[in-house]
Amino acid sequence: MTYNFLLTDGTPLVxxxxxxxxxxxxxxxxxxxxxxxxxxxxxxxxxxxxVTARFAAGFxxxxxxxxxxxxxxxxxxxxxxxxxxxxxxxxxTTAIVAQPVNIVDVTTGLNGVWEIEGPLNGxxxxxPGASFTVAGNSDGPSNGAYTVQSSVVSGSYSIFSVxxxxxxxxxxxxxxxxxxxxxNVGTPFxxxxxxxxxxxxYTTLSVALVGANTEVTVNESITGTANTTGVATxxxxxxxxxxxxxxxxxxxxxxxxxxxxxxxxxxxxxxxMLTNIAPNTWSIIWHVSAVTAxxxxxxxxxxxxxxxxxxxxxxxxxxxxQNGGDADVTVTFKYxxxxxxxxxxxxxxxxxxxxxxxxxQYTILxxxxxxxxxxxxxxxxxxxxxxxxxxxDNDIHILENFANTTPPVAPLxxxxxxxxxxxxxxxxxxxxxxxxxxxxxPDVWTIDGGDFTATFIAGVKFxxxxxxxxDGEYPTYPASMVFEVASSFFNGSETEITITATPDxxxxxxxxxxxxxxxxxxxxxxxxxxxxxxxxxxxxxxxLDVKQNVRLTTTAADGAIDLTSAPAxxxxxxxxxxxxxxxxxxxxxxxxxxVVDGTDSIDNGIxxxxxxxxxxxxxxxxxxxxxxxxxxxxxxxxxxxVIHADQGWLLITDDPITLGVTPLTFALYATAPVSxxxxxxxxxxxxNSIDNADWEQVWxxxxxxxxxxxxxxxxxxxxxxxxxxxxLVSLGTAAGSTAKPLRVxxxxxxxxxxxxxxxxxxxxxxxxxxxxPGGNVSFTAGTGSTTGGYVYLITGDGGAxxxxxxxxxxxxxxxxx
Numbered sequence: 001m002t003y004n005f006l007l008t009d010g011t012p013l014v015x016x017x018x019x020x021x022x023x024x025x026x027x028x029x030x031x032x033x034x035x036x037x038x039x040x041x042x043x044x045x046x047x048x049x050x051v052t053a054r055f056a057a058g059f060x061x062x063x064x065x066x067x068x069x070x071x072x073x074x075x076x077x078x079x080x081x082x083x084x085x086x087x088x089x090x091x092x093t094t095a096i097v098a099q100p101v102n103i104v105d106v107t108t109g110l111n112g113v114w115e116i117e118g119p120l121n122g123x124x125x126x127x128p129g130a131s132f133t134v135a136g137n138s139d140g141p142s143n144g145a146y147t148v149q150s151s152v153v154s155g156s157y158s159i160f161s162v163x164x165x166x167x168x169x170x171x172x173x174x175x176x177x178x179x180x181x182x183x184n185v186g187t188p189f190x191x192x193x194x195x196x197x198x199x200x201x202y203t204t205l206s207v208a209l210v211g212a213n214t215e216v217t218v219n220e221s222i223t224g225t226a227n228t229t230g231v232a233t234x235x236x237x238x239x240x241x242x243x244x245x246x247x248x249x250x251x252x253x254x255x256x257x258x259x260x261x262x263x264x265x266x267x268x269x270x271x272x273m274l275t276n277i278a279p280n281t282w283s284i285i286w287h288v289s290a291v292t293a294x295x296x297x298x299x300x301x302x303x304x305x306x307x308x309x310x311x312x313x314x315x316x317x318x319x320x321x322q323n324g325g326d327a328d329v330t331v332t333f334k335y336x337x338x339x340x341x342x343x344x345x346x347x348x349x350x351x352x353x354x355x356x357x358x359x360x361q362y363t364i365l366x367x368x369x370x371x372x373x374x375x376x377x378x379x380x381x382x383x384x385x386x387x388x389x390x391x392x393d394n395d396i397h398i399l400e401n402f403a404n405t406t407p408p409v410a411p412l413x414x415x416x417x418x419x420x421x422x423x424x425x426x427x428x429x430x431x432x433x434x435x436x437x438x439x440x441x442p443d444v445w446t447i448d449g450g451d452f453t454a455t456f457i458a459g460v461k462f463x464x465x466x467x468x469x470x471d472g473e474y475p476t477y478p479a480s481m482v483f484e485v486a487s488s489f490f491n492g493s494e495t496e497i498t499i500t501a502t503p504d505x506x507x508x509x510x511x512x513x514x515x516x517x518x519x520x521x522x523x524x525x526x527x528x529x530x531x532x533x534x535x536x537x538x539x540x541x542x543x544l545d546v547k548q549n550v551r552l553t554t555t556a557a558d559g560a561i562d563l564t565s566a567p568a569x570x571x572x573x574x575x576x577x578x579x580x581x582x583x584x585x586x587x588x589x590x591x592x593x594x595v596v597d598g599t600d601s602i603d604n605g606i607x608x609x610x611x612x613x614x615x616x617x618x619x620x621x622x623x624x625x626x627x628x629x630x631x632x633x634x635x636x637x638x639x640x641x642v643i644h645a646d647q648g649w650l651l652i653t654d655d656p657i658t659l660g661v662t663p664l665t666f667a668l669y670a671t672a673p674v675s676x677x678x679x680x681x682x683x684x685x686x687x688n689s690i691d692n693a694d695w696e697q698v699w700x701x702x703x704x705x706x707x708x709x710x711x712x713x714x715x716x717x718x719x720x721x722x723x724x725x726x727x728l729v730s731l732g733t734a735a736g737s738t739a740k741p742l743r744v745x746x747x748x749x750x751x752x753x754x755x756x757x758x759x760x761x762x763x764x765x766x767x768x769x770x771x772x773p774g775g776n777v778s779f780t781a782g783t784g785s786t787t788g789g790y791v792y793l794i795t796g797d798g799g800a801x802x803x804x805x806x807x808x809x810x811x812x813x814x815x816x817x
Contacts, residue, residue, distance in 0.1 A: 030359035032466045035312060036096055038262045042075055043096040044089045055079035055090045066358020067098035098259035098353055105184050105253045112247030113240050116257050122239025124300035125351045126151040129292055130260035137255035142248045149244045154182045156231040160213045164222040172217050175232055179214045182238055183207040189234045192491035198226025200492025264347035265291050268326050273341055283332045288348045293327035296320035307346030309339055314519055426532045435524040443516040445497045447526055452495040456488040459620050460528060467524030470517055482512045482529060504578045547621055547636040550606055553582035553644050560591040568612045571641030579609040580619055582649060584666040592663055600663035624659040631655055
């Protein structure tokens with residue numbers, strides 16, 4: 001809405017764009033019409049959310065981009081809101097009537113045919129017995145009322161053969177069957193699907209029946225690599241309406257035909273009991289009052305409105321039979337679970353109006369606001385308390401409007417959302433795509449606007465909302481379903497997105513659809529689910545490139561992996577579809593040179609397992625899209641495996657990194673700790689270890705060279721009272737030594753005391769000082785490799801002070817882990 005801002009010093013704020021506007025003119029952002037109520041009684045439009053404050057009695061608005069164009073006025077007491085369905089019903093003062101459609105061809109004579117442009121469900125809208133009016137025909141006598149005998153709408157046609165060329169004579173698509181009735185000079189159509197190089201838009205130059213097939217000559221060129229995969233679809237669709245009676249022989253192929261209105265019929269009895277005919281698919285017989293059964297065309301949608309069980313649901317007609325003056329109509333519908341048998345309330349709305357219904361727009365009106373702008377001349381400007389309070393109050397009012405545990409269903413690019421569940425701020429950075437097509441087996445969504453195959457790659461999640469068919473089938477508005485991309489294809493003008501029937505259901509996407517609902521229609525809006533981006537947090541500032549856990553990683557025994565044909569297991573554990581796998585020993589195509597903890601290979605990285613023998617592809621969070629996604633320091637945790645379970649691995653290759661070009665090296669960074677609390681060691685434990693013959697016990701003031709156990713002692717620096725400031729102890733495997741475990745009992749607090757141990761286990765017990773702080777222990781590993789054994793460090797107990805400290809210092813060439 002428009003806010004009338006005034007600075008507190010009285011200075012007006014000009015050229016302020018209204019918050020409801022489209023950003024260009026003082027018009028609202030279009031709001032999709034989800035349903036239309038044709039009565040009986042007052043006609044109404046239905047939209048999502050509670051917008052009753054806007055649509056008050058007498059308010060004027062427009063419906064655009066749909067069959068019900070024109071201005072409307074809110075009737076009665078104004079709009080009403082259903083909090084259960086999250087719907088606002090807007091009654092209007094005039095009947096809602098679909099706009100007339102253009103006539104594109106005519107066949108004159110008895111039972112003549114009018115051909116009209118659209119709608120997609122034209123055979124349902126122009127049902128047998130329906131009346132319509134032709135107007136604007138250049139042949140005056142041809143204008144007037146007509147009755148439908150039958151109608152048929154164009155569809156998608158299989159390709160029999162193709163002849164490439166520059167366009168014109170000899171450049172043809174040949175379609176299976178006789179479809180010459182639909183293809184006239186100038187008829188536009190599209191070739192799509194099946195990855196056909198000839199996909200694109202064409203215009204009919206001429207048409208001929210060749211044998212049993214239809215040869216369509218086109219104006220445009222056809223590439224030499226074009227093939228017969230895919231289908232040809234007339235776009236926009238054409239409906240051929242055969243009339244009862246005669247069309248004058250002088251009729252012209254112009255003018256318009258009115259659209260038969262939707263009629264809400266009532267029921268004379270409760271429907272016949274439901275029958276489950278397939279998983280989540282039910283049938284029911286509705287008993288409709290005072291109608292002719294022939295009007296209900298099998299395969300067409302019907303809308304059940306106001307019923308006690310089905311307040312608003314689209315169902316599909318199977319058959320209809322006459323029952324005296326009434327009709328018994330069998331329909332099917334989708335329903336998860338077992339629905340309760342409905343009663344005879346509500347209405348049977350048919351035909352369902354052309355979809356989409358359109359969008360509501362209106363001129364923005366001024367409104368009051370709780371926001372304040374503090375100007376220079378205001379008393380609050382120089383008052384830090386009131387000035388700051390005004391700013392904070394404004395921030396709170398803004399934040400109140402977008403905080404929730406789930407993101408908005410239909411966001412706009414640039415919109416922000418505060419996730420109250422995780423206390424994180426997100427912004428939406430995605431393009432909203434218009435759905436212009438849908439097909440089944442395989443299930444494909446088609447979006448308009450160009451080639452978006454680089455965006456819709458395998459594994460990407462996306463959602464479709466404001467789809468009339470889905471909205472009508474599932475009573476929660478606005479409906480939104482999540483799908484996963486299997487592949488995408490650019491047909492020359494549009495992008496076709498094939499969904500996978502086996503999506504990855506890892507959190508947060510645990511409810512991804514495995515198929516497009518049969519009721520889905522060729523409308524709605526589509527956007528990529530992963531385009532909600534978390535804004536900077538303290539963790540982002542630390543620049544940690546932490547990835548989602550991987551389940552398994554490769555081992556030296558696994559070696560290089562054939563990424564075109566995945567093995568069954570990694571690190572001796574059988575993988576399952578969807579597992580994230582860290583490949584760190586390269587591929588059979590690009591093995592790497594041996595280095596510490598793996599190999600450096602251009603094919604290393606995080607991949608997704610898609611079954612034994614199937615290709616493995618890089619995971620979406622580490623495939624280089626966007627650039628910089630794989631960088632030096634990338635870290636992930638391995639959760640399972642015989643060797644590498646509960647380990648953290650780090651990418652130690654320096655930036656810049658180009659996937660497929662830069663060899664990547666991963667190194668072990670961390671392991672899950674396994675420890676015994678010091679508090680669990682009793683004094684008896686200490687005594688036993690000291691007295692046990694398996695240990696060689698020495699005191700620091702007793703340390704001497706002892707070749708029998710490979711003990712070498714050296715003293716350095718100055719000494720006080722005969723005790724060195726530093727004690728060097730080396731326990732090794734000298735010739736003739738037994739390499740017995742060594743326990744060093746430190747009885748004086750000397751800092752530092754350094755113990756260097758080789759070979760066997762070493763137990764170092766700090767000085768117990770009753771009078772003061774406990775003794776410190778400093779352990780320095782000697783040069784070279786330690787072979788076997790453990791080192792136990794116990795600081796001295798403090799009597800009058802705290803216990804001693806422990807320091808671990810690496811020797812030359814060594815590391816502390």
